[in-house]
């Protein structure tokens with residue numbers, strides 16, 4: 666497709682995140698159910714030279730970043746393009762913002778360069794941006810069957826949490842994976858029932874590093890979520906609701922009680938971007 670092109674960069678949500686081992690090079694083996702949200706950043710790509718402009722509520726957090734993942738993605742694809750990034754997602758927050766942005770640039774360029782994963786473990790999943798089971802370091806992807814409707818509340822305590830610190834703080838690195846064969850998810854009740862049997866193994870170490878994460882989880886639980894968990898390496902936490910109005914009411918309640926927190930409500934991204 667010709668440029669200019671505007672591409673959504675949907676937020677990534679780890680509904681589960683089991684850490685099942687560690688390789689000699691220090692990278693961890695994962696088993697994770699990953700979905701994507703309507704909410705996200707937006708990248709616009711126009712013909713070159715290579716440059717990046719930042720807009721949006723979290724642009725400031727990236728102003729000092731010399732090697733933005735959008736630019737790294739364009740360089741990997743060997744394309745000189747002007748990129749505008751509308752940064753709506755908090756930076757280093759466990760919902761894949763940088764990986765989603767890099768993947769959106771590659772989609773806009775119709776590029777699938779080799780060594781994609783060098784941009785970030787989540788980039789292959791973000792390139793697909795549909796629900797997947799993600800294993801290995803993030804490169805083994807199996808599509809999930811169509812999922813029932815989910816309404817997601819996101820709460821971030823307003824501070825970034827670097828991913829390596831959280832992996833380093835893990836006490837156990839050989840936790841059990843999800844079952845080999847996943848059950849069907851005919852409705853939201855069945856999906857949430859399955860998720861309740863699963864975990865995010867990075868949640869406990871992240872809380873040790875940033876105790877405010879436990880306050881976010883408690884607030885989401887008190888607001889009536891059916892399932893409450895942290896995404897990725899944090900610090901963003903999520904609650905699942907069975908209807909959009911309840912998720913929005915919870916968002917409004919938490920936002921007014923904790924003005925320093927970032928709070929949002931979202932549905933899942935459409936099946937085909």
Ligand SMILES: C[C@](O)(CO)[C@H](O)COP(=O)(O)OP(=O)(O)OC[C@H]1O[C@@H](n2ccc(N)nc2=O)[C@H](O)[C@@H]1O
Nearest residue numbers: 679691692693764785786787788802828829832897898
């Ligand atoms: C935790 C997740 O968010 C789950 O979706 C991702 O695996 C992290 O993905 P990402 O932010 O794209 O991560 P990267 O930028 O590739 O890696 C950041 C750091 O996280 C640690 N890391 C990441 C992925 C992985 N499978 N094992 C790791 O140990 C490494 O210390 C690495 O240096």
Ligand SMILES: Nc1ncnc2c1ncn2[C@@H]1O[C@H](COP(=O)(O)OP(=O)(O)OP(=O)(O)O)[C@@H](O)[C@H]1O
Nearest residue numbers: 733734756757758759760761762763764766787897
């Ligand atoms: N476009 C970008 N958006 C966000 N972070 C970026 C970007 N480009 C580079 N970075 C750097 O990457 C780091 C990780 O940011 P990102 O928002 O992707 O983390 P995350 O949400 O924790 O991701 P994940 O869930 O994949 O671990 C940041 O500390 C930031 O310095």
